Amino acid sequence: MSTAAPRTAGPDHLWSVDEHLDDILAAVRPLEPIELNLLDAQGCVLVDDVTVPLSLPPFDNSSMDGYAVRVVDVAGASEQYPAALEVVGDVAAGQADLLQVGPGQAVRIMTGAPLPPGAETVVPVEWTDGGLGEGPVAAMRARSSAPEGDTGQVLVYRPAEARAHVRAKGSDVRAGDRALEAGTVLGPPQISLLAAIGRGTVRVRPRPRVVVMSTGSELVQPERKLSAGQIYDSNSFSLTACARDAGAIAYRVGAVSDDVDTLRDTIEDQLVRADLMVTTGGVSVGAYDVVREALSSVGDEDEPGSGIDFRKLAMQPGKPQGFGSIGPDHTPLLALPGNPVSSYVSFELFARPAIRTLMGLKDVHRPRKRATLTAGGALSSPKGRRQFLRGRYADGEVAPVGGAGSHLVAALAQANALIVVPEETESVVSGADVEVILLG
Structure with missing residues (x-):
């Protein structure tokens, strides 16, 4: 697998969501x-x-426990006669x-057994006396207790049409049919x-291995005690779950502190098991230089085409990206x-399509629908940015969940869609037609 270097632009260039996504998908190749x-x-x-190399079923077989018979021999059969x-x-x-089933004969047959030559139909055991001279009410009990190989006479109380209770050869698929499409x-x-159909192996594109890593000295693993100024590392759990949901084999790395050497060493250690790496944190102003310095010196510095481009996107949340x-x-x-919220939305918009591109899928995006906004009042959106608001979608309607803050995890947990507000739209009123991206 090779990945082309990202396009670069001036530090003040504001990338659109579509430009950034196109850049990613143009560079990532299927495994x-x-x-x-x-x-x-x-x-x-x-x-x-x-x-299909052979027909399914490969032979005519019975779909019931019963008796294989000729149609003419049970024609007119009844309770009385x-x-x-x-x-x-x-x-x-x-x-x-x-x-061989001849005139006036029957063969006791089990479900899935081949239809014997001469037989034209199968009479279920419930339509018979079970071969023990009893009435049809006792048929099921009699069938279960009949000795294997027992011969004698069976009474059939109902007629059966030709091929009744018979699974025909090739009725599922026939030899030469296309079983599955690439x-x-x-x-x-x-x-x-x-x-x-007898296949023990199959040629596929493997599930991509995705390494997810949080960065930030303030992050603490769940169940540990928080000190002043610390928060729990939820992003690595969220994004690892997202990667698995997208179809990847995902590996979560515990939070790494904002130290260049530690960050670089951790990334280098993880490269051996990664088809894609996803980091979260350290791309905004402040930690920007630490992450950039660490990433710029990972692996072979002389290798052409490598490098991370840090950029600003015209979107909310998720403006800083790399x-x-x-x-x-x-x-x-x-x-x-x-x-x-910024990391989750960014993953859905950019990392998920990248994973599904690595898998070799044709449709790499979440489904989108039009919906009626059912908010109580107008929604505001910053001019020039595409906003993605959390929403609850059902039956063609969508309602916002929580506010626009990128820290509102509780609201995110209630959402099943993203409401898309275009760059040129600054306000959306209740009852408006909006685009939604369906999650899950």
Whole structure:
């Protein structure tokens, strides 16, 4: 995998959201395909179309426990005048040697067993006396207690049409059909289908490995005691969960202090297991120089194309951003703001599409809808910036949740959408038509 260097602009250039996203997606490339065992391939994206090598089911088989018979032999059967058939044997699932069903004969058959030659239909055991000379009410009990291989006579109390309770060969898929299309994300049903057609391995793009790291000397891990001026590190947990939700294998690194050497050493240690690195904090004025200095000297300084570009975006929240690549393998890195809402919104807009691009997916973005704003009053938005407000969406309507502050974690936990207010819009009134990005 190679990542192109980010575009650069003057320090006063204000990047649009679309410019920044386009820059990221133009630089990030899908991971190289690998062959994986089926269970290891879960969550990965299929590289090639998969063609069915054999039909499913591969043979006609019974969908019920019962008796395989000829249609003519049970025609007109009733409670008063049951059809009496000779039971010539059993056929179980997986059995290869099959008995021939002739006139006036029946073969006791189990669910999934091949339909024996000569048989045209299956009579469920509930329609019979179970082969023990009893009425249909006792059929189920009789079937469970009948000795294996028992022969004799069975009474059938109802007629059956041709091919009744028979799963036809190829009724699921036929040999030569396309089972799965390239670009499919392999979930449990797809893994099941691959196994059913005899595939033990499959060629996929692996799930990207994403390392998430918080920066800030004020950060403390949960369950530890806070001292004055300290806060708990929630961002690394939030963004690691976001990365997993996007389809990545995510690794969370505990908060790193604002020390150049410590930060640089930690990043270098983590590069070995990263297809993408995401940092949060240290990109705004103040800690800016520490992060920039640490990132500028990670890996091979002489490697062309490496480097992180720190930039300002015309958005709220999430104005300060960084993007580029580091190390000899040009590992892409996204440097996100430290405020909880800013980091979360930035991840959804930029890191999630990058992860899904690495996976090789065609559609890398969250779904978007139009909705009616149901706020009690007007929403304000800064001119020249695209604002992303937390909202609760349902049935074509969306209501804001909490305020615009980038620290409001409790409000974020109640949101299932982002309300998008365009750069040229400074006020949105209740009842207005707005764009929303659906989360989850």
